[in-house]
Amino acid sequence: MGQHNIYIVPSRPGLFFCGTIAILLIASINDQLSLGYMLTFLLAGAGLASMQATHANLRGLSLDLQAPQAVFAGQEAMLEIRLHNTGRARFGLGFRLRGTAEEATAWVDAPEKGHAVVRLSYAAPARGLYEVPELQIITRFPLGLFRAWSLWRPAAQLWVYPQAESPVAPFPTQAAGPEGEHAASVQLHKGLEFEGVRPYRRGDTLRQVIWKKAALALETGQALPVRETHAPASRELWLDMQDTRGALEARLSRLCAWVLEAERMQSPYGLRVGAQEIDPELGPQHRRECLERLALWV
Amino acid sequence: MKPIPRETRDVFFLLATIAAVVAPHTPLLPLWAQAICGLMLVWRGWLAWQGHKLPGRWLLVIVLAATTALVLLNWRSLLNREAGISFLCLLMALKTLELKARRDAFVVFFLGFFLVLLRFLYSQSLPTALWTLLVVWALLTALVLAQMPVGQPSLALAAKRAARVTVSGLPVMILLYLLFPRIAPLWGIPAETLGKTGLSNQMTFGAMSEIANDDSIAMRLRFDGAVPPPDHRYLRGPVLETFDGQRWTAREGPRRGDTLQLSGQPWRYQMTLEPLRIRAVPLLETAGGDAAQVLGPYIVRRGPELQWIASSPVTERLRFAAEAWPAQTAGAERSPASLQADLQLPAGKNPRVRAWAEALRAQPRFAALSDGERPAALAAAVMDQVRGNDFIYTLSPGRYGETTPHLIDEFWFDRRLGFCEHFAAAFVVIMRSMGVPARIVTGFQGFDAEPQEGWWVVRNSNAHAWAEYWAPGIGWQRADPTAAIAPERVQGGQALRPAPGALERFSPAVWPAVRGLWERMDNRWQQLILNYSRQDQFDLLKRMGVAQPDWIALGRAGALVIGVIALGSAGLIVWQRRPHDAWSRQRAAVLSMLRGLGLPSAAHESPLRWAEQVRQHFGAPGHELAALLMSLEQSRYAPEAPPWGWRESVAWRHRLRVAGRMLEANRS
Numbered sequence: 001m002g003q004h005n006i007y008i009v010p011s012r013p014g015l016f017f018c019g020t021i022a023i024l025l026i027a028s029i030n031d032q033l034s035l036g037y038m039l040t041f042l043l044a045g046a047g048l049a050s051m052q053a054t055h056a057n058l059r060g061l062s063l064d065l066q067a068p069q070a071v072f073a074g075q076e077a078m079l080e081i082r083l084h085n086t087g088r089a090r091f092g093l094g095f096r097l098r099g100t101a102e103e104a105t106a107w108v109d110a111p112e113k114g115h116a117v118v119r120l121s122y123a124a125p126a127r128g129l130y131e132v133p134e135l136q137i138i139t140r141f142p143l144g145l146f147r148a149w150s151l152w153r154p155a156a157q158l159w160v161y162p163q164a165e166s167p168v169a170p171f172p173t174q175a176a177g178p179e180g181e182h183a184a185s186v187q188l189h190k191g192l193e194f195e196g197v198r199p200y201r202r203g204d205t206l207r208q209v210i211w212k213k214a215a216l217a218l219e220t221g222q223a224l225p226v227r228e229t230h231a232p233a234s235r236e237l238w239l240d241m242q243d244t245r246g247a248l249e250a251r252l253s254r255l256c257a258w259v260l261e262a263e264r265m266q267s268p269y270g271l272r273v274g275a276q277e278i279d280p281e282l283g284p285q286h287r288r289e290c291l292e293r294l295a296l297w298v
Numbered sequence: 299m300k301p302i303p304r305e306t307r308d309v310f311f312l313l314a315t316i317a318a319v320v321a322p323h324t325p326l327l328p329l330w331a332q333a334i335c336g337l338m339l340v341w342r343g344w345l346a347w348q349g350h351k352l353p354g355r356w357l358l359v360i361v362l363a364a365t366t367a368l369v370l371l372n373w374r375s376l377l378n379r380e381a382g383i384s385f386l387c388l389l390m391a392l393k394t395l396e397l398k399a400r401r402d403a404f405v406v407f408f409l410g411f412f413l414v415l416l417r418f419l420y421s422q423s424l425p426t427a428l429w430t431l432l433v434v435w436a437l438l439t440a441l442v443l444a445q446m447p448v449g450q451p452s453l454a455l456a457a458k459r460a461a462r463v464t465v466s467g468l469p470v471m472i473l474l475y476l477l478f479p480r481i482a483p484l485w486g487i488p489a490e491t492l493g494k495t496g497l498s499n500q501m502t503f504g505a506m507s508e509i510a511n512d513d514s515i516a517m518r519l520r521f522d523g524a525v526p527p528p529d530h531r532y533l534r535g536p537v538l539e540t541f542d543g544q545r546w547t548a549r550e551g552p553r554r555g556d557t558l559q560l561s562g563q564p565w566r567y568q569m570t571l572e573p574l575r576i577r578a579v580p581l582l583e584t585a586g587g588d589a590a591q592v593l594g595p596y597i598v599r600r601g602p603e604l605q606w607i608a609s610s611p612v613t614e615r616l617r618f619a620a621e622a623w624p625a626q627t628a629g630a631e632r633s634p635a636s637l638q639a640d641l642q643l644p645a646g647k648n649p650r651v652r653a654w655a656e657a658l659r660a661q662p663r664f665a666a667l668s669d670g671e672r673p674a675a676l677a678a679a680v681m682d683q684v685r686g687n688d689f690i691y692t693l694s695p696g697r698y699g700e701t702t703p704h705l706i707d708e709f710w711f712d713r714r715l716g717f718c719e720h721f722a723a724a725f726v727v728i729m730r731s732m733g734v735p736a737r738i739v740t741g742f743q744g745f746d747a748e749p750q751e752g753w754w755v756v757r758n759s760n761a762h763a764w765a766e767y768w769a770p771g772i773g774w775q776r777a778d779p780t781a782a783i784a785p786e787r788v789q790g791g792q793a794l795r796p797a798p799g800a801l802e803r804f805s806p807a808v809w810p811a812v813r814g815l816w817e818r819m820d821n822r823w824q825q826l827i828l829n830y831s832r833q834d835q836f837d838l839l840k841r842m843g844v845a846q847p848d849w850i851a852l853g854r855a856g857a858l859v860i861g862v863i864a865l866g867s868a869g870l871i872v873w874q875r876r877p878h879d880a881w882s883r884q885r886a887a888v889l890s891m892l893r894g895l896g897l898p899s900a901a902h903e904s905p906l907r908w909a910e911q912v913r914q915h916f917g918a919p920g921h922e923l924a925a926l927l928m929s930l931e932q933s934r935y936a937p938e939a940p941p942w943g944w945r946e947s948v949a950w951r952h953r954l955r956v957a958g959r960m961l962e963a964n965r966s
Contacts, residue, residue, distance in 0.1 A: 016408060017408075020411055020412075023412070024412075028415070029481060029483060029484055030484055031418075032483065032573070032575075032614075033422065034827065034828040034830060035422040035430065035828065036415050037478065039415060039418075039430060039434070041471040041472075041478070042464065045467025045468060045470035045474070046438065046467040049463045049464070049466035050463050050467075052466070053463055091459075092446050092448070107448050109446070109451075140445050141442070142459050142460070143438065143441045143442065144444060144445045
């Protein structure tokens with residue numbers, strides 16, 4: 001932050017302070033008190049110096065924002081702001097979303113030539129992909145007579161997934177697979193049959209890794225060997241919007257809860273919303289893809 | 299021991315600060331106010347220590363109403379100075395009870411500064427200044443603490459920050475102090491006298507049980523030629539004629555004045571008069587001249603009783619020249635009828651003294667004398683009475699009038715302890731009882747034993763009261779009963795010293811030396827800092843080379859300083875923005891030169907590349923420049939090349955400039 005984006009105005013106590021100085025000055029003049037003049041001017045000097053000090057408390061501070069963790073609607077989004085201070089210690093730096101109340105301010109001190117972290121949480125808006133809201137950073141240090149602030153719009157986005165339904169409804173009845181096989185409900189086998197070996201792909205579970213051969217593979221610079229499990233179509237779990245009823249948000253909530261549950265149970269799942277399809281798979285990447293799809297669905 | 303929680307510690311700090319602010323005011327407060335203040339502070343401290351809740355709002359409102367009522371009952375006003383101070387002190391103590399430590403620091407802060415300023419009405423001495431500094435520091439520290447919401451910052455850290463802010467404000471303070479125009483009071487007039495020894499327009503008999511010896515300087519005199527002998531060192535101040543049995547006051551309203559004839563060889567002198575904050579200008583007796591004089595912002599006139607009065611209380615140091623005649627005849631031709639005011643006595647008061655005076659007057663030895671001779675003989679008889687009895691001159695005579703309304707009786711017959719004003723008052727009452735017009739003159743008497751650098755110093759402790767009586771055909775004569783009882787007071791020019799304190803007795807040699815040093819420091823403080831006046835401001839301007847110092851010049855000087863500061867800070871900002879490492883700056887300089895020569899050099903290229911461009915472009919004449927660029931490349935990129943020192947880089951830059959100029963010349 002520099003000269004061009006820090007704003008500074010006298011605070012309310014600062015205005016009172018001006019009034020006090022004016023009264024002290026008038027009293028000094030009227031009673032011709034030399035020491036009174038001295039006191040008045042000492043305070044005026046300190047007040048002016050505090051303006052500079054308040055400004056300097058923000059000037060030259062650099063900030064960055066950790067990419068915020070995605071949240072589910074209704075949860076608190078957490079922003080983690082890191083302060084990099086190359087100068088002297090700074091005190092009483094307040095962070096809040098622009099336009100929120102004074103009480104919502106998170107305060108932090110930045111040590112000399114050091115870093116500090118401040119966490120700011122706010123209620124996540126409805127599902128979707130959002131710009132991180134504009135942040136206001138304020139300080140009144142040292143005397144509180146001036147209020148310096150700066151506005152910062154971090155270049156970061158926040159994913160808000162739909163609220164997950166709770167408790168989780170049973171998975172939908174799966175339509176007939178290509179082989180015509182029916183499954184009343186998905187049987188969730190933990191140990192799938194051994195079918196072969198292939199290199200590790202993102203999304204493979206740790207369980208699938210053949211740890212006995214892992215050391216050798218790493219030694220020779222190859223990817224980790226993974227058991228190829230045969231995932232028959234009948235065991236694929238399709239989470240389909242068609243299987244839900246009710247308002248759009250409720251349906252998305254249910255789908256979201258299914259995704260989480262399927263992921264938890266390590267059962268490969270696919271997502272079908274409207275005409276869009278995501279093929280069955282497992283893993284954080286897949287889960288994210290699904291949830292993001294749900295978040296953006298209109 | 300468990301560490302104290304931050305809130306508690308902050309509250310304690312604030313309480314201590316408040317106590318320090320209020321402490322010097324306590325002698326002014328009535329006992330009940332002192333008790334309430336103390337109680338509140340202790341109560342608040344206890345609540346903080348125990349972690350109890352603060353009292354409810356209603357209780358506070360009731361206490362506030364009660365204290366306001368008490369103040370009003372005591373003074374019947376809140377605007378009276380002492381009432382105001384007491385009320386502020388009480389308010390400050392009360393405020394602590396709804397103090398949430400941090401946010402309320404502001405209220406305490408503002409109240410605190412008013413109380414500090416009010417203190418200056420009573421003292422502006424060096425100790426007061428030191429107290430002010432400490433208290434202001436503590437108040438600012440409390441403010442800084444309030445702005446540190448995180449964790450438990452140490453007091454020392456907050457104090458350091460407060461000190462840093464204050465110190466960075468010092469230049470502003472000094473400039474303002476030097477240049478802010480010292481204007482006359484906006485309305486009203488400054489309060490006269492501040493309860494020191496010294497002068498005022500009234501004198502209350504026996505009200506002061508003890509007078510403090512104020513050794514601050516009242517004025518300095520430098521004589522051109524002879525110096526008057528000790529018994530002529532009287533400086534005439536307010537003349538008090540009206541007596542109500544307890545208080546002497548100056549007469550008001552139009553009245554006949556005394557005519558004056560002077561004789562003898564006058565003493566000529568210059569006077570530097572410190573601001574005494576009274577209207578009287580004490581001049582050495584007897585000053586001549588009838589015309590009003592303009593001294594600084596004041597017009598000074600001779601009053602009917604031959605005292606010199608300024609148009610408003612003198613709050614600036616004045617320098618002027620004056621003359622004093624050793625002999626005078628004042629009011630000789632006045633008729634006794636016009637002197638009734640100088641015979642007036644309060645009815646029914648002091649019957650014993652009046653009876654005694656009438657008996658003295660009735661003594662046959664006075665009957666034979668003429669009207670013109672008799673007053674002098676009576677005065678001499680009274681003086682003999684003072685000398686012949688066990689009267690004691692003391693600065694701590696105790697209070698008079700506590701058991702009887704007849705104060706002069708009490709002094710003349712019963713206690714016989716007093717200082718100049720007691721003796722002068724008794725003398726005047728006795729003379730009036732005997733039908734001789736008489737009045738009290740206050741002023742200064744005596745100088746320091748030795749002049750300082752040619753200046754004779756008169757201190758506030760030289761303040762004095764004496765008497766004058768009138769004889770037909772002769773006029774007013776000075777009579778100083780103090781000279782009868784304590785000749786050294788008048789001859790030596792020095793007031794009696796108070797009884798020696800414990801320290802003085804313990805180490806008689808060291809203590810006076812320490813005291814002397816302190817007094818010199820305090821005096822220096824008074825002279826240099828406190829008495830800085832409009833005159834000094836103009837002198838300063840003169841020394842800065844302004845031929846005609848006036849308000850406009852002062853304003854210009856202020857504007858100039860502000861302008862310089864503004865430009866300076868703008869410059870500083872630009873300076874802070876420029877690249878910070880030497881290499882970036884050097885590269886920018888070299889690049890601008892190369893581009894000036896028409897080369898397509900760019901910042902991301904190395905000096906090696908620039909050298910190649912120079913060779914290509916200029917061929918052989920460019921060899922020198924290319925070599926210089928190569929050496930830059932060497933110094934920057936060659937392994938184990940020592941970095942250039944300051945001298946080397948300056949030399950290099952010089953050679954670079956020369957080479958550049960030569961190429962420039964070649965090109966054109």
